[in-house]
Amino acid sequence: MLEDTTRKEISDLGEFGLIAHLTENLPLNNKSSVLGVGDDAAVLGENKKKTLVSTDILVEGVHFDLSFHPLKHLGYKAAAVNISDICAMNATPTQIVVSLAFSNRFSLQAIDELYDGIKLATEAYGVDIVGGDISSSRSGLVISITAIGEANDSEIVYRKGAKNNDLLCVSGDLSGAYLGLQLLEREKQVFLANPDMQPDLEGHDYVLQRQLKPEARLDIVKELKKAGVKPTSMIDISDGLSSEVLHLSNASKVGFTLYETKIPIDPTAINLAEEFNLDPLTCALNGGEDYELLFTIPQADYEKIAAIDSISVIGHATEDIINKVITKNDNSFELKAQGWQHGAE
Amino acid sequence: MLEDTTRKEISDLGEFGLIAHLTENLPLNNKSSVLGVGDDAAVLGENKKKTLVSTDILVEGVHFDLSFHPLKHLGYKAAAVNISDICAMNATPTQIVVSLAFSNRFSLQAIDELYDGIKLATEAYGVDIVGGDISSSRSGLVISITAIGEANDSEIVYRKGAKNNDLLCVSGDLSGAYLGLQLLEREKQVFLANPDMQPDLEGHDYVLQRQLKPEARLDIVKELKKAGVKPTSMIDISDGLSSEVLHLSNASKVGFTLYETKIPIDPTAINLAEEFNLDPLTCALNGGEDYELLFTIPQADYEKIAAIDSISVIGHATEDIINKVITKNDNSFELKAQGWQHGAE
Numbered sequence: 001m002l003e004d005t006t007r008k009e010i011s012d013l014g015e016f017g018l019i020a021h022l023t024e025n026l027p028l029n030n031k032s033s034v035l036g037v038g039d040d041a042a043v044l045g046e047n048k049k050k051t052l053v054s055t056d057i058l059v060e061g062v063h064f065d066l067s068f069h070p071l072k073h074l075g076y077k078a079a080a081v082n083i084s085d086i087c088a089m090n091a092t093p094t095q096i097v098v099s100l101a102f103s104n105r106f107s108l109q110a111i112d113e114l115y116d117g118i119k120l121a122t123e124a125y126g127v128d129i130v131g132g133d134i135s136s137s138r139s140g141l142v143i144s145i146t147a148i149g150e151a152n153d154s155e156i157v158y159r160k161g162a163k164n165n166d167l168l169c170v171s172g173d174l175s176g177a178y179l180g181l182q183l184l185e186r187e188k189q190v191f192l193a194n195p196d197m198q199p200d201l202e203g204h205d206y207v208l209q210r211q212l213k214p215e216a217r218l219d220i221v222k223e224l225k226k227a228g229v230k231p232t233s234m235i236d237i238s239d240g241l242s243s244e245v246l247h248l249s250n251a252s253k254v255g256f257t258l259y260e261t262k263i264p265i266d267p268t269a270i271n272l273a274e275e276f277n278l279d280p281l282t283c284a285l286n287g288g289e290d291y292e293l294l295f296t297i298p299q300a301d302y303e304k305i306a307a308i309d310s311i312s313v314i315g316h317a318t319e320d321i322i323n324k325v326i327t328k329n330d331n332s333f334e335l336k337a338q339g340w341q342h343g344a345e
Numbered sequence: 346m347l348e349d350t351t352r353k354e355i356s357d358l359g360e361f362g363l364i365a366h367l368t369e370n371l372p373l374n375n376k377s378s379v380l381g382v383g384d385d386a387a388v389l390g391e392n393k394k395k396t397l398v399s400t401d402i403l404v405e406g407v408h409f410d411l412s413f414h415p416l417k418h419l420g421y422k423a424a425a426v427n428i429s430d431i432c433a434m435n436a437t438p439t440q441i442v443v444s445l446a447f448s449n450r451f452s453l454q455a456i457d458e459l460y461d462g463i464k465l466a467t468e469a470y471g472v473d474i475v476g477g478d479i480s481s482s483r484s485g486l487v488i489s490i491t492a493i494g495e496a497n498d499s500e501i502v503y504r505k506g507a508k509n510n511d512l513l514c515v516s517g518d519l520s521g522a523y524l525g526l527q528l529l530e531r532e533k534q535v536f537l538a539n540p541d542m543q544p545d546l547e548g549h550d551y552v553l554q555r556q557l558k559p560e561a562r563l564d565i566v567k568e569l570k571k572a573g574v575k576p577t578s579m580i581d582i583s584d585g586l587s588s589e590v591l592h593l594s595n596a597s598k599v600g601f602t603l604y605e606t607k608i609p610i611d612p613t614a615i616n617l618a619e620e621f622n623l624d625p626l627t628c629a630l631n632g633g634e635d636y637e638l639l640f641t642i643p644q645a646d647y648e649k650i651a652a653i654d655s656i657s658v659i660g661h662a663t664e665d666i667i668n669k670v671i672t673k674n675d676n677s678f679e680l681k682a683q684g685w686q687h688g689a690e
Contacts, residue, residue, distance in 0.1 A: 007452045007453075007454065008452055008453035008454060009449075009452065009453065010449070010451070010452070010453050010456065011449070012453075013453065015479060018453075018456070018479055019477075019479055021453075022456070022457075022460045022479075023474065023477075026464075026473070026474050027473065028473045028475070029471060029473055030439045030440065030471070030472075030473050032439050032440070032495060033439070033440055033473040033475055035475070036473060036474065036475040036476065037474070037475065037476055037477070041476070042440065042442065042475035042476040044396070044439075044440060044475065044493065045396075046394075047392065047394070049391075049392070051389070051390075051396050051493075053440070053442060053475065053476060053491070053493065054442075054476060055442045055444050055476060055477060055478055055489070055491055056444070056478050057444035057445075057446050057478045057479075057480050057487070057489055058480075059446045059480050059481070059482045059483070059487070060483070061482075061483040062446075062480055062481050062482060062483065063480070094375045094377050094378070094389075095375065095377070095378055095387065095389060095398070097387065097398060097399075097400045097491060099400050099401070099402035099489050100402075101402050101404045101407075101487060104354075104355070104356070106355070107352045107353055107354065107355070108352075108353035108354065108355050108357075108358065108363075108366075109352070109353055111355065111363070111367070112367075115367045119371075126374060126375070127375075128371070128372065128373045128374055128375050128378040128381060129368065129371050129381065129382070130373070130378055130380070130381040130382060130387035130389070130398065131381065131382055131386070131387040131398060131399060131400060132364075132368075132382070132400060133400055133401050133402045134360060134363055134364055134367075134402075135402050135403075135404050135407055135408070136404070136407050137404045137406075137407060137485075137487070138404070138405070138406040138407065138484070138485060139483070139484055139485075140482075140483060140484075142402070142404070142446060142482070142487050142489075144400070144402055144444050144487075144489035146398070146400055146442060146491040148389065148396075148398065150377060
């Protein structure tokens with residue numbers, strides 16, 4: 001039998017396909033490995049008190065553009081998005097370790113700015129920086145952060161766990177981060193075409209902040225605890241509402257019906273979407289980087305969350321494993337997995 | 346007063362200087378943050394059983410050269426060097442999370458090879474892969490691994506803790522990894538000058554393996570435990586014996602006197618050093634990447650470790666904080682910190 005030696009392209013698999021391929025049948029041999037790959041964070045520990053671990057790698061030219069991401073904001077964001085993964089397990093973030101690789105294009109002042117942003121985020125979330133590594137790189141900046149958190153076993157919320165008829169909730173509002181990025185990229189092109197032009201960012205503070213300085217919703221985790229609500233499933237919105245709904249659906253073996261009119265989008269984001277001839281709903285579904293929490297609760301808990309600011313009920317779980325959006329015109333369309341193009345995220 | 350806006354170069358500080366600068370006065374606010382930056386791993390947890398965390402970032406063109414580092418070996422090495430940091434705390438490695446960034450130059454088969462190497466290492470050390478991240482990059486491969494381990498509070502060994510008159514010990518032998526790298530780089534140059542020449546690597550298996558597939562000395566951690574010996578201080582040798590001795594000295598506030606004749610170097614490494622007109626002792630002191638354990642024990646424990654294969658006593662701690670080597674000719678020289686050139690490690 002001849003071996004197939006044709007070069008296989010990673011783009012044929014997509015990001016989630018590649019992760020599934022690499023991590024298929026990974027054994028968990030240690031008693032302290034409670035949960036491995038497949039949720040927002042790993043769950044470790046033999047006692048009631050568990051340790052949560054999550055990691056992200058951010059690469060210049062892929063995840064950020066230093067021509068419009070200020071280094072201090074970038075540091076803040078890099079820490080916040082990792083901390084967000086711990087929040088998405090209904091856990092308390094406690095520590096991070098920070099690895100940086102950068103070329104000699106970066107001065108000491110530049111690295112100080114970046115690190116100051118990371119420190120600001122750790123102060124904001126009550127997290128300690130406890131380690132890291134530093135390396136040179138041949139080109140560009142890479143930031144790799146691992147976030148650690150803690151929670152009692154009984155408090156942890158996984159992607160699995162949503163039940164038929166549960167309410168689907170989201171914190172804050174969606175699409176802002178994506179539209180902020182569109183705006184920054186448009187103004188960059190204007191500037192490149194004519195360096196005398198000043199970027200026209202006025203009146204767009206909100207979407208810019210959503211893109212440049214997103215927050216982990218640790219406040220929502222605390223509010224839910226205070227209200228006595230433990231979500232039945234939860235995830236954070238890094239890749240867009242559509243993708244995260246599908247993750248909850250896959251893990252929980254339920255479907256979700258969402259209502260367009262219930263999906264929270266800031267008015268300034270709607271205006272900007274129209275300026276770009278984009279459908280605000282599409283931006284919310286596929287835009288990503290809002291780092292809001294998407295979670296399900298039993299219907300019985302509705303009254304308890306109704307009092308919490310900035311939580312919207314946007315749909316409910318169904319026995320049929322079909323994920324769909326009911327539009328404002330009472331039409332409906334199915335949510336499908338988005339392909340991931342290697343080199344294009 | 347005018348602000349000094351002159352660009353400050355990172356190379357003026359060096360790696361350790363930069364880390365010290367960035368992490369100066371980092372607060373530890375969480376009760377579970379027992380030890381932060383400054384040892385081989387952070388120590389976390391409020392109970393007797395502690396969690397150890399260490400992270401390393403490996404960058405193509407800086408830490409490895411894919412023209413002679415096979416991807417499978419590279420994966421093994423990337424995992425082993427992180428696991429080595431957990432061993433250096435006298436702890437048991439239990440989990441790793443793995444982040445990869447790579448350009449579209451890499452095929453699926455290439456990433457599979459790399460990941461297979463990582464998996465091999467996790468099997469060898471009884472460690473579980475519990476998470477990670479995958480990203481594209483504009484150029485080259487970046488591997489960022491965070492290793493997690495566990496130990497009872499009373500078992501953990503720090504860099505601090507060496508006492509006057511303690512014996513300084515090292516596992517295995519030194520300089521092999523560095524000489525293996527010299528050999529691979531020489532043969533690469535020969536090949537680049539004349540692609541018809543085949544690399545001449547015969548008879549150099551040992552040093553090649555030391556460079557391409559180093560091992561974390563978890564076996565030594567276990568042997569010491571079995572022998573009832575808890576080192577008073579410990580570190581792993583990633584940057585060279587000299588640098589690590591200085592770390593133990595700084596942390597423990599003692600000096601060390603080393604004896605050239607006691608420093609273990611494999612005969613094939615000595616021969617190869619002579620072929621390169623290099624002093625084998627210098628290779629051991631400054632070469633790095635051997636990932637052996639350097640540790641101190643009370644003199645009273647000497648008999649207990651004498652029976653363990655592959656542990657050498659190479660010197661002792663002194664009250665005077667001077668670090669020196671007594672040469673085979675009974676001369677002596679002081680160990681000084683090596684500068685780190687950003688972009689040249």
